[in-house]
Amino acid sequence: MNNPPTLSAVVLCAGKGERTGLPYNKVLHRIGSKTVLEQTLDTFTRIPFERITVVVPNAEMQVFEEIIKQYPNVCAVTGGATRAESALNGLLAYRSDIVVIHDGARPYTSKELILRSIASAAEYGSGVAAVRCTDTVKRIDDSGKIQSLDRSRLFNMQTPQTFEYDRIVQAYRTVKELCTDDAEVYERAGYEVKLVDGEYSNIKITTAGDLFGIADNCRIGVGFDVHRLVEGRPLVLGGVKIDYSRGLLGHSDADVLIHAIMDALLSAANYPDIGVLFPDTDDKYLGISSVTLLEEVVKLVRDKYAITNVSAVIAAQKPKLAPIIPQIRKKLASVLGIDISRINVSATTTEGLGIIGSGDAIAADASCILTENNRK
Numbered sequence: 351m352n353n354p355p356t357l358s359a360v361v362l363c364a365g366k367g368e369r370t371g372l373p374y375n376k377v378l379h380r381i382g383s384k385t386v387l388e389q390t391l392d393t394f395t396r397i398p399f400e401r402i403t404v405v406v407p408n409a410e411m412q413v414f415e416e417i418i419k420q421y422p423n424v425c426a427v428t429g430g431a432t433r434a435e436s437a438l439n440g441l442l443a444y445r446s447d448i449v450v451i452h453d454g455a456r457p458y459t460s461k462e463l464i465l466r467s468i469a470s471a472a473e474y475g476s477g478v479a480a481v482r483c484t485d486t487v488k489r490i491d492d493s494g495k496i497q498s499l500d501r502s503r504l505f506n507m508q509t510p511q512t513f514e515y516d517r518i519v520q521a522y523r524t525v526k527e528l529c530t531d532d533a534e535v536y537e538r539a540g541y542e543v544k545l546v547d548g549e550y551s552n553i554k555i556t557t558a559g560d561l562f563g564i565a566d567n568c569r570i571g572v573g574f575d576v577h578r579l580v581e582g583r584p585l586v587l588g589g590v591k592i593d594y595s596r597g598l599l600g601h602s603d604a605d606v607l608i609h610a611i612m613d614a615l616l617s618a619a620n621y622p623d624i625g626v627l628f629p630d631t632d633d634k635y636l637g638i639s640s641v642t643l644l645e646e647v648v649k650l651v652r653d654k655y656a657i658t659n660v661s662a663v664i665a666a667q668k669p670k671l672a673p674i675i676p677q678i679r680k681k682l683a684s685v686l687g688i689d690i691s692r693i694n695v696s697a698t699t700t701e702g703l704g705i706i707g708s709g710d711a712i713a714a715d716a717s718c719i720l721t722e723n724n725r726k
């Protein structure tokens with residue numbers, strides 16, 4: 351074995367997934383802005399695998415190729431008639447010292463878990479993710495008699511399941527019994543299976559309920575801000591400088607739209623607001639471009655979440671904003687790192703009412719949805 355060992359991964363996506371009730375492969379289901387498979391590959395591609403082989407049904411090869419072409423070092427091979435055949439097809443596509451085998455339908459696996467399984471395989475020959483059973487499990491014999499099992503000795507197997515490459519390939523070539531996971535094949539070939547701590551969040555998407563469960567990973571956020579309009583200041587909204595006789599008063603450039611968006615993002619991600627993060631008593635932020643602050647917020651938020659969409663409204667009596675809005679959306683999309691279709695901005699007047707209606711202030715409201723991405 352090389353030091354450090356060479357690494358590859360096999361991601362199994364060839365199952366039918368009939369229990370989800372979806373008319374298409376469950377790994378192609380979207381979670382927020384990305385498919386289950388993309389979420390899985392986003393995590394896997396953060397580890398230096400020489401090759402990641404995705405095993406896919408022959409009939410869906412084209413759809414899968416469309417997805418995986420965005421990732422370097424990821425290739426697709428077709429699956430076989432059984433799980434074992436599919437796994438072996440994937441394994442034979444690329445040889446390395448250590449190979450990680452993973453269910454494509456487990457998008458919430460963390461990078462740390464994959465690394466734990468690799469470290470175990472490098473030391474002991476195998477590293478299989480497992481969590482202790484939380485349910486009580488009973489066995490029913492042929493006569494219908496129920497026997498309670500000692501829960502402290504029971505584990506639920508997960509993936510990643512990671513092995514010394516040559517051993518698992520030899521195991522798949524020799525073991526002919528029907529096995530439900532790679533660890534069983536390895537064990538039947540006479541090798542010892544080493545467990546590593548799995549994660550309860552590392553669920554396998556199996557039923558329609560699991561897909562609904564994904565919605566629980568979405569977080570909504572709202573933000574609001576208002577600044578006074580004064581003479582002698584530039585007007586900046588959404589990072590775009592607007593030609594107008596007055597500008598917004600504030601410690602930074604007073605970009606009220608970006609301030610509302612930052613608070614929405616921070617609120618959704620459960621962080622303190624911009625008043626706490628960037629206090630106006632700190633000279634560091636005097637006259638600073640709010641785009642710079644937004645870049646910091648985006649970095650913070652994207653550590654745990656994908657930005658699914660942002661929606662904002664600007665309340666201003668003057669100037670007329672409709673012609674500038676496409677430019678504002680374009681600028682914000684680039685800073686947020688999302689497609690322009692995921693950021694919408696509208697503008698309204700307040701019909702002459704209040705401090706906004708008199709043209710002495712501009713306000714902005716923003717909402718966003720973040721989706722947990724498990725990219726730690």
Ligand code: MG
Nearest residue numbers: 575576606609
């Ligand atoms: Mg503000």
